[in-house]
Amino acid sequence: MLRSTLKLLVLLASFSFLAACGGDDGPDCTDTMAQMRGSVVVMGTCTACHSATSANRNGAPPAVNFDSAADIDTHEARIRDRAINLKTMPPAPPTGSGPLAAGQISDLEAYLDCR
Numbered sequence: 267m268l269r270s271t272l273k274l275l276v277l278l279a280s281f282s283f284l285a286a287c288g289g290d291d292g293p294d295c296t297d298t299m300a301q302m303r304g305s306v307v308v309m310g311t312c313t314a315c316h317s318a319t320s321a322n323r324n325g326a327p328p329a330v331n332f333d334s335a336a337d338i339d340t341h342e343a344r345i346r347d348r349a350i351n352l353k354t355m356p357p358a359p360p361t362g363s364g365p366l367a368a369g370q371i372s373d374l375e376a377y378l379d380c381r
């Protein structure tokens with residue numbers, strides 16, 4: 267009896283350990299719609315200027331394009347900094363439309379965190 271109670275306790279302890287492992291270390295990537303909207307922010311807004319095929323880059327640096335996943339990898343830290351932290355991308359009018367709305371920023375974060 268004591269032996270089986272001990273076994274049960276060990277079993278329960280290991281389950282709670284497993285549950286703790288799946289805890290909130292990483293970002294919450296369950297909202298796939300937010301991630302999708304975040305990719306649309308990049309493809310629909312940023313690439314107006316930051317694309318190899320942009321008709322008018324409005325002065326965006328020639329090497330800073332967001333056309334592919336590899337491009338996003340290369341520039342991810344600066345994308346986060348300019349669009350999410352500093353809110354200086356897109357540029358203010360008359361060059362651009364100004365900072366992203368709060369909802370677009372959280373969508374962009376979800377996209378970058380979970381891709």
Ligand code: HEC
Pocket residue numbers: 307308311312313314315316323324325326327330341344345346348349355356357361362363366
């Ligand atoms: C209307 C054109 C335009 C749009 C739209 C635009 N950018 Fe830019 N971007 C620029 C220009 C011009 C520069 C160079 C001047 C500067 O750095 O402020 C630039 C520079 C950058 C740089 C490189 C400079 C650095 O700080 O590392 C990054 C990264 C960047 N933009 C991110 C973004 C992101 C992310 C978006 C979309 C949320 C975006 N941009 C939308 C015009 C644009």
